[in-house]
Amino acid sequence: MFRTRPEARPATVEVMVEGRPVWVPEGASAAAAVLLAGLPSIRETAISGSPRAPYCMMGVCFDCLAVIDGVTNRQACMVAVTPGMRIERQGGARGVAP
Numbered sequence: 001m002f003r004t005r006p007e008a009r010p011a012t013v014e015v016m017v018e019g020r021p022v023w024v025p026e027g028a029s030a031a032a033a034v035l036l037a038g039l040p041s042i043r044e045t046a047i048s049g050s051p052r053a054p055y056c057m058m059g060v061c062f063d064c065l066a067v068i069d070g071v072t073n074r075q076a077c078m079v080a081v082t083p084g085m086r087i088e089r090q091g092g093a094r095g096v097a098p
């Protein structure tokens, strides 16, 4: 019924989610990339280890904490994708720098 005009389609960028290439619309968040990759969760809680996935997509719930380009505890929903970005799952509490 509705069709997107070819010139209206957003450009896409390639990011790596858990080592797998995923094409994401330019300007989308890293959390959107995780959801597009089909991961069931992005992190486990520090205490119980229960799985979490992006939920609010607006920086409120912190269920999207991930390792982005080697930096832990990034709110994936608040970070726009860039070409070649590496997004990885975060397990438990983040490490503390010495």
Ligand code: FES
Pocket (backbone or CB within 6 Å): 031, 053, 054, 055, 056, 057, 058, 059, 060, 061, 062, 063, 064, 065, 075, 076, 077, 078
């Ligand atoms: S999804 Fe809720 S803070 Fe990112």
